[in-house]
Amino acid sequence: MTADPPPILHVDLDAFYATAEQVRDPRLRGKAMAVGEGVIMAASYEARRFGVRSAMSTAVARRLCPGLIVVGGHFEDYSRLSTTVFDICAEFTPVVEQISIDEAFLDVSGALHLFGSSVAIAGELRRRVRHDTGLVLSVGVASTKFLAKVASRVAKPDGLVVVDPPTEIAFLHALPATAIWGVGRATETRLGELGIGTVGQLANTDPTTLRHHLGRSAGGHLHALAWNRDPRPVVTSHRVKSVGAQSAFGRGGTDPAVRHRVLVDLADRVGRRLRAKELAGRTVTARIRFDDMTAITRSATLKAPIATTPAIVSLAVRLAEEGIAAVAAGRVINLLGIAVSQLSSSPHLQLELPFGEAPGEGVQRAGSVQERARHELDLAIDALRSRFGTDAVGPASLVLGGRTGSVPDAFRDLATRDR
């Protein structure tokens, strides 16, 4: 006896940027190729066989894979293709939660009477996406978002994996612990020390032990996931919860001056996006990733929400440098990120008494004279840039120091998403 197929789908485009390039230029099909300039953003499966991975420098990738074809990003095409794919999804169910340019969750429980089972919908989706766009869609079908995502990972490349509820625990428990999203290398090492290699072993470990070794919330969370306990529903029009940007780079990350420039650049982009949405946030988070792919985050929360570039810069720099000094002095950094969260669109602003403080003193305090003046200035800069281009005006440290990285802004803004 089999139960009805579960209703949640995780759809994920395979090697999206690379496949999109192959769609544009059929001569690239079946070739070891990658997208990116300086840093690899996506690699075809042919290139992956040689060990080429995202976030790798182009030079390293070429060494691993002689003859690798590297092409530039055609951002508008990616964006258009992505929109087409999610429009197809929306034809099957209105409950589509897009989580990035190439991934989404779908809840099809309300659409079964129209299209039959969720498995039938998944198969039809894959066929339609390939037919209409030439892209390859892998799909995981399961009873929870968590398990659907695990299933789509197992399905790749070009596959469909359905996890029937009666067998889901057996399916999940046979997988390596790293199949759980969020188990990175650091957690894997810690689990290894506890003798945990598979999800099953994780599930059968006392949650108290996990909490003790992994932290209270992470331990409990992983244990719940190992039993497929994930209550999150698929949400259609989620409000933006944070605005962030990150930048991967080569060796420069150990140099504080380079780090500062990267953070100014990131804050500049995050601030501009916040202001474009008429949002401001109270919490600023800095993320630092090292060359062994472990990462740390540091955050601070202000009394009132801010959206100016200097306020984000000053907080992010402080957080990043404190974090690096505390745990990471001398380690090679290969990615920095900034996110602003606890967002509000409230127009109310408690003003501060104008004591006539020196410039720079009121930074990070939304109601201060300085911060309010800066907000007006940033809005004027945003307006100039949308008319004359991002390079028309900007932070002096970026203009004089040269903009960081070699990835065009348009690509980065496409690749970073607001959650």
Add this chain to the structure above:
Amino acid sequence: MRIRAERDDLADVLGRAARAVSNRSPLPILQGVLCEVEGGRLRVTGTDGEITIRTSLQVEALEEGRTLVPAKLVAEAVRKLPAGAVAMSSAGGQVEITGNGPRFRLRELNVDDYPATAPKATSGGITMDGDLLTRALNQVGVAASGDDARPTLTGVLFEADEEGSRLVATDGYRLAVRDLAGAENFPTTLVPNRALKEVSRTIGDSKITVDLGEREATFGSERGSMTVRVIEGAFPPYRHFFGSFPNRLTVPREALLDAVGRASLVAEDHIPVRLNLHQGGVELSITRQEVGEETEHIEGDFQGEDMTIAFNVRYLTDGVAAVVGDDVVIHATDPVKPGLVTGTDEEGFRYLLMPVRV
């Protein structure tokens, strides 16, 4: 040391001195209160390193000496004894407290490690009406900041000029000034508000002596003394705020407080109350999306041009509540410049507050 005293008196002097002791003190020795017996008096000292409170009591001194005991514990132990006479003695590293049956034995802390706390010889200070001082401190204290990120805003400024002495406090959003015309001139001193809140509780009395030194400020009375390290750094300039305000609303104080209280039922902390000032009074309104709204009108006297200004509910309430008298006056210029709350009689209290931009 060995003493006998009435439970209520002993609990009182121990409890008040223990108020200075912090549970989070980095030095374990500061968890204690120092008890010294000399010449028929028990002197009790508690400190957290910043604030020091000293109290004393006439006791039946059977043996002079001194001891250091865990502050909160000894104060509570004495308080919970049956009413009547209590005996307290120290010997062999223990302090024994007995009264009408129960017997506590508490481990002594090492009294020789306790920091020197002998009160410095007072250079006189300014003696003033205790009620007047504590009322004035309460009036301005609401405006002081609790945020240690800006230390100069966590204090109350004591200062004087040709018009007399005054107290000033601000958290950057509102600023309260209280003139003390009769008082002798204060030397300019910034005293932590955290300590000033203790003045009425621990040493409040009909006469209080204020001694403002360069490093420390001491407030003393018949009931004891409180000493605190003063805040270094300059208080922000504030006098330029008190220019002329073209618009002036006078309304009954209680009516305004009640109205703001009703409006705040609808609001979260960050949602401001709007005051539409016009001939004949003020219309208050507050709107919270997805919850509802409240509006009401208070009759009053208005002079000036009709205008609307919005304030944080708590900041406005604090100011209106601090005013003494039946009527309160709201002075305003425009929706983004500071407003001013005063009374109608010349009591010398002024409360300036920045509006919320809406």
